[in-house]
Amino acid sequence: MPEKADVAIIGAGVAGLTAALHLAEDGCSVLVIDQGDAFRGGSGANAGTLALQNKKSELIMFYRAALAEWRRLGDAVGGDMGYVGRGGLRVAESEEEAETLSREVARQKELGIETEWLDGNRLRHHAPWLGPSIACATYCAGDGFASPLLVGRALVEAAKRAGVGIATKRAFLGQRATDDGCRLETSAGPIDCGDVVIAAGPWSGQVGDKLGVTIPVECHVNMLSVTRRMAQFMDNQVVTHIAGRLTLKQYPNGSCLLGGGWRGRGGIDTGRKDLHLGRLEQNLRLHGQVAPHLRDAAILRSWAGFEAETPDHWPIAGGFRDHPRLFAAIPAKAGFTAGALVGRLTAERILSGETPSWARPMDPDRFQH
Numbered sequence: 001m002p003e004k005a006d007v008a009i010i011g012a013g014v015a016g017l018t019a020a021l022h023l024a025e026d027g028c029s030v031l032v033i034d035q036g037d038a039f040r041g042g043s044g045a046n047a048g049t050l051a052l053q054n055k056k057s058e059l060i061m062f063y064r065a066a067l068a069e070w071r072r073l074g075d076a077v078g079g080d081m082g083y084v085g086r087g088g089l090r091v092a093e094s095e096e097e098a099e100t101l102s103r104e105v106a107r108q109k110e111l112g113i114e115t116e117w118l119d120g121n122r123l124r125h126h127a128p129w130l131g132p133s134i135a136c137a138t139y140c141a142g143d144g145f146a147s148p149l150l151v152g153r154a155l156v157e158a159a160k161r162a163g164v165g166i167a168t169k170r171a172f173l174g175q176r177a178t179d180d181g182c183r184l185e186t187s188a189g190p191i192d193c194g195d196v197v198i199a200a201g202p203w204s205g206q207v208g209d210k211l212g213v214t215i216p217v218e219c220h221v222n223m224l225s226v227t228r229r230m231a232q233f234m235d236n237q238v239v240t241h242i243a244g245r246l247t248l249k250q251y252p253n254g255s256c257l258l259g260g261g262w263r264g265r266g267g268i269d270t271g272r273k274d275l276h277l278g279r280l281e282q283n284l285r286l287h288g289q290v291a292p293h294l295r296d297a298a299i300l301r302s303w304a305g306f307e308a309e310t311p312d313h314w315p316i317a318g319g320f321r322d323h324p325r326l327f328a329a330i331p332a333k334a335g336f337t338a339g340a341l342v343g344r345l346t347a348e349r350i351l352s353g354e355t356p357s358w359a360r361p362m363d364p365d366r367f368q369h
């Protein structure tokens with residue numbers, strides 16, 4: 001027997017599950033399918049950074065809203081998401097980097113983003129654990145991080161409680177129109193539904209091809225490393241670098257997570273996500289330079305995951321003019337931060353038929369024709 005739902009969502013990552021949660025809370029029957037397990041794509045492999053001050057200035061107001069959405073989601077979901085909101089430092093080493101940081105701070109101030117400039121004694125007092133190569137930094141109280149593992153658990157539980165069906169190891173293969181919507185062909189039989197949401201992260205281009213729409217997402221392979229537990233030394237702040245080459249945080253259990261978007265090898269075409277050892281070594285060296293405590297740290301594990309990026313760096317959220325029952329929820333870079341808001345915006349577009357004017361840059365139609 002075919003399964004039925006008002007809305008079928010392809011992809012059980014942060015975007016697909018938050019969209020599902022909102023739709024179900026509004027009374028829709030929702031089925032989320034995933035070719036693998038829930039929250040095991042980019043949403044389960046990421047660094048959990050929820051930072052504001054390291055975003056491009058043209059996107060920063062969107063990310064401010066995205067962070068507010070995380071706080072709202074935390075209240076709605078109720079479970080422990082491992083959220084730590086002790087602010088963050090964005091560091092600069094060379095004179096040139098310090099100038100860039102100062103220009104970005106000025107622009108952020110104009111936009112109403114509060115950051116504090118730290119150098120000299122104030123910087124050493126605030127973060128005595130930073131290495132001597134750090135010339136200055138900005139502190140932003142709005143930066144934080146969460147645990148992707150705990151977020152995944154809490155979100156899956158909340159979606160199930162709201163009545164969402166989650167079918168794992170069930171790949172979307174194709175579709176055909178029916179009188180009142182469409183029939184999705186999947187690896188575990190057909191699903192009849194009214195609306196369809198593409199929330200397949202970096203695979204969204206492939207899924208879009210089968211649904212007749214263009215979604216030009218590129219897949220990046222990003223690497224991360226985690227250390228063994230260490231004594232707390234950095235007061236649970238998240239650290240980013242003006243040159244974009246580092247994200248560092250220490251979880252309350254003492255483990256440090258070392259990232260920065262350094263590229264591994266592979267892609268969704270081959271399904272391979274392998275470490276690039278040369279780049280990983282450079283990434284770890286940079287961490288040791290920024291936070292010398294890490295020079296004695298033992299790396300427990302390094303891994304790589306897939307991340308989507310769009311040509312204009314904006315997420316994709318909303319509907320398609322020529323396909324009135326098809327929608328997309330695809331956060332771009334920093335998609336864990338963006339994912340909860342992208343999911344809600346897409347759900348609201350399905351429920352109300354409207355997209356707020358500030359969300360128009362995310363319109364999926366910008367890539368059609």
Ligand SMILES: Cc1cc2nc3c(=O)[nH]c(=O)nc-3n(C[C@H](O)[C@H](O)[C@H](O)COP(=O)(O)OP(=O)(O)OC[C@H]3O[C@@H](n4cnc5c(N)ncnc54)[C@H](O)[C@@H]3O)c2cc1C
Pocket residue numbers: 010011012013014015016033034035036037038039040041042043044045046047048049050170171172173199200201202203204207221222223224247259304305306307308329330331332333334335336337338339
């Ligand atoms: C190593 C790494 C570190 C990162 N660090 C951060 C960070 O610190 N902060 C931040 O904001 N972002 C970070 N990101 C980015 C972030 O993780 C992702 O952008 C975000 O999680 C994407 O969520 P999603 O729901 O769009 O996609 P995903 O979580 O990738 O989910 C998409 C799902 O679609 C499923 N799917 C695909 N094709 C099909 C199909 N045909 N049928 C059924 N299901 C299908 C997949 O199995 C997958 O589960 C990082 C990414 C990586 C890889």
